[in-house]
Amino acid sequence: MLILDDILTDRGSRYAVSGGPCRSTAEARAFVDELRRTKKFAKATHNSWGLISSAEGPMKNDDGESGAGMVILRMLERAGLADHIVVVTRWYGGKHLGGDRFRHVQTAVRAYLEAIGGKGA
Template sequence: MRTIRQAGSAELVEKKSRFLCVLQRVDSESRAREFVARCRKEHPDARHHCYAYVVGDHAEVQKSNDDGEPSGTAGMPILRVLHRNELTNTVAVVVRYFGGVLLGSGGLIRAYGTATGRALEEVGLARREPARVVSVAVDHSTAGRLDNELRATGYEPSDTRYGSFVEFDVPVAEPDIGAFEHWLTETAGGDARVSRGNRIFVEVAE
């Protein structure tokens, strides 16, 4: 699955109607609904606030809404674009300012889909890959050097704890865990204590 790299927007003008697509990353359906409500408040003069969202590690939650447009001409085209790009944890709201010219069902479907596609091009996409949080505990005398080595090789710790030992939580893509643990053994001289934690998802820019 993928998600958007950042929030953003893009617009399309079709026969005097303005279609503004606004994208946001979300981690729950309630956050998606909050974003839709915020868009309504920020664009109170718009005729329609059509939307679609996909949420969950496996895209479990999906919804679309035509908000007064003819059935199937707005929310579903937005959702299809999200599906086509294999997106999750993403909400798209297309705000339409009516220009006085009717577009017909085909024209609406193209406009809503095109506006969403343009916005996705603006914000960029990131792949979501399964990973594990690998916890690495070392002596204080080794911690500074290991911290530098981790960051230099792209293994950015997500958390660091100081106690009897220094513990680094490092997200590692699942296919790379074996190689990472071997690298740790060589880098820390066998002094690192390693444990595998929760399964998460990490994002890789495309």
Template structure:
């Protein structure tokens, strides 16, 4: 949540209509690495879990992925999920987390 709070200090991100996120990491408890992951849609029902799945299939760990979306007056329907996924994949690739 500290990461999201920091991102929200950016006025452009704070003004976005939707802030969709997912993360995957691990915590050590009793000598075992346990998965810790979560996601949120922020009104884009199902988008967070799609980002979570993307991190899982790309085997990206210790990363929080945040995609912001602004509503521009045009209903995109199901195409919005394709756009969200494409931007998420682009961010992962360009940041060097996946080769």
């Protein structure tokens, strides 16, 4: 599991991104559960994720951050990254970000892709 903490901050909201090998819905749930075992991530407002599974196809979970899972999924598709989960975590800062939140999800995923070797970054 690779975790990139404090990717960006905007109007009090903070973002992190994490990911690792993952091939199924069950593995995705286990990955997010493992991430949430850390107190900091357990207190996060959203842990949105995307995964393109060779066996089960594309999967996503917005975790209350409507549309975030689809943004992650599109970026994984463009990067050609399968069997790998990417989770974007947000700690809500008290002010609505509107459409900027999608740009922040993209920034976080881009940082993750660069960290694992530039795939589609």
